[in-house]
Amino acid sequence: MEVEKNEEKKIIVAVDESEESMYALSWCLHNIIVSQQISKSTTLVLLYVKPPPPPYSAFHVAGYLFGNDVIATLEEYSERLVDSVMSKAQAICMKSNRNIKVEKKVGSGDAKNVICGTVEKLGADMLVMGSHGYGFLKRALLGSVSHDCAKHVKCPMVVVKQPKNI
Amino acid sequence: MKVMIALDESKGSFYALNWVLTNIIKPRTAIVAASQEGGEEKEDLVYLVHVNLPFQTYVYPAGPVIYTATSVFESVKQAQEKISAGIFARAMRCCEDMNVKSEAMSLRGEPKEVLCQAVEENHVDLLVVGSRGLGMLKRAFLGSVSDYCAHHAHCPVLIVKPPKDLAHQEEEGLQKNA
Numbered sequence: 001m002e003v004e005k006n007e008e009k010k011i012i013v014a015v016d017e018s019e020e021s022m023y024a025l026s027w028c029l030h031n032i033i034v035s036q037q038i039s040k041s042t043t044l045v046l047l048y049v050k051p052p053p054p055p056y057s058a059f060h061v062a063g064y065l066f067g068n069d070v071i072a073t074l075e076e077y078s079e080r081l082v083d084s085v086m087s088k089a090q091a092i093c094m095k096s097n098r099n100i101k102v103e104k105k106v107g108s109g110d111a112k113n114v115i116c117g118t119v120e121k122l123g124a125d126m127l128v129m130g131s132h133g134y135g136f137l138k139r140a141l142l143g144s145v146s147h148d149c150a151k152h153v154k155c156p157m158v159v160v161k162q163p164k165n166i
Numbered sequence: 167m168k169v170m171i172a173l174d175e176s177k178g179s180f181y182a183l184n185w186v187l188t189n190i191i192k193p194r195t196a197i198v199a200a201s202q203e204g205g206e207e208k209e210d211l212v213y214l215v216h217v218n219l220p221f222q223t224y225v226y227p228a229g230p231v232i233y234t235a236t237s238v239f240e241s242v243k244q245a246q247e248k249i250s251a252g253i254f255a256r257a258m259r260c261c262e263d264m265n266v267k268s269e270a271m272s273l274r275g276e277p278k279e280v281l282c283q284a285v286e287e288n289h290v291d292l293l294v295v296g297s298r299g300l301g302m303l304k305r306a307f308l309g310s311v312s313d314y315c316a317h318h319a320h321c322p323v324l325i326v327k328p329p330k331d332l333a334h335q336e337e338e339g340l341q342k343n344a
Contacts, residue, residue: 009189027322031167031291032190125189131317150316150325156185158292160322 012045012124014115014149015089017081020130024160025089028128029096043101046089047118050078050108082106112148119153127157167191170213170290172281172311173253178296182326183257186294187212187264190324212268214257215284216250217277247272278314285319293319297327 013028015021025046086104093102107114119127129146146159169186173179191210221239254270261268273280285293295312316323 024322146316147313150313154327154329156182156324156326158322158324159316161320163320 009042009126010045010122010124011042011126011128012047012115012119012122013089013128014047014049014111014130015085016048016130017085018130020160020162022088022092022130023162024128024130024158026092026096027160028158029093029100032126032128040099043103044093045103045105045118045122045124046086046093047105047107047115048082048085048089049111049114050082050106052109111145112152115145115149116152116154119155124155127153127155129157129159131159131161167291168211168213168288169292169294170215170281170285170288171257171294172277172296172315173214173216173257174296176296178326178328180256180260181328182294182296183214183260185326186324187260187266190292191264191266210266212261212266213284213288213290214254214261214268214270215281216253216270216272217280218246218250218272218274219277220275277311278318281311281315282319285321290321292322292324294324294326297325 011028011032013021013025015025028044086106090102090104093100105118107118115127115129118124127149129149131146150157150159169191171179171183171186173183191212221242250272254272258268258270271284273284281293281295284290293315295315297312312323312325316325
């Protein structure tokens with residue numbers, strides 16, 4: 001099980017709006033990707049999963065509950081969210097290691113399925129998640145995304161918790 | 167960086183040990199050797215932990231409670247110590263091959279609590295558990311120990327699942343022995 005120095009490694013970091021996932025990202029950069037040599041052969045994939053689109057459409061049975069404007073605004077909001085999350089994440093990457101290859105991926109739907117699916121599709125070598133992997137709205141149930149991913153994902157996975165004394 | 171690994175007799179935990187050594191520790195020791203900076207402590211230390219379940223002082227057959235005799239205690243304890251020693255010997259050899267300092271700890275108690283406590287006491291930076299890292303747990307779901315540790319340990323937790331062929335090999339081995 002020797003890892004050759006030239007072997008390409010893919011590390012997926014699941015990010016979202018929360019501080020915990022940003023901390024997980026910076027933990028990964030400090031502890032896993034420690035040298036220029038490693039950062040040259042490693043690809044860091046930032047995966048953001050958009051919350052699933054609301055289950056109602058403009059053509060609701062009970063009438064036009066939501067017009068096109070609202071839908072458009074919702075979509076614009078989620079786009080802005082994606083941009084802000086990705087720029088934050090990228091800022092962290094820039095700060096620590098300049099030469100690492102960073103790829104951005106955005107998925108939408110159920111976080112656990114998207115994350116596990118992406119891991120398989122990309123053949124990732126490692127998955128890194130914060131302990132609160134999903135959005136701020138579902139904080140009450142948040143432990144469950146990292147829990148579910150840990151159950152299903154096929155590659156080694158790190159769950160990073162933010163230490164409480166910060 | 168201090169890494170703590172939970173071990174048992176299964177191949178899965180040794181796979182986890184090798185994975186960590188190859189992918190996380192080896193690159194770091196390479197840098198330490200290359201940069202040779204003094205002062206800051208950059209050496210990695212690996213804690214090898216084997217947790218034995220607590221002794222049951224009594225067994226419940228269908229009828230009345232029977233207390234286990236001290237001689238039974240002794241023989242169980244000795245058997246467990248032998249198993250632990252075997253596991254530690256293998257693991258320490260793996261670490262030595264990679265030039266990594268390692269320390270063996272044999273603990274007794276409820277695995278999840280003991281692991282989380284050990285993490286706190288030793289200020290560990292990373293806890294590594296196999297997907298079946300402590301004892302025979304069902305393959306259908308992630309074992310409760312790794313799940314508990316992932317959410318309760320005070321440090322990042324790395325969960326390493328053995329690849330399918332390794333898991334199949336173990337299953338066949340178990341079925342043959344059963």
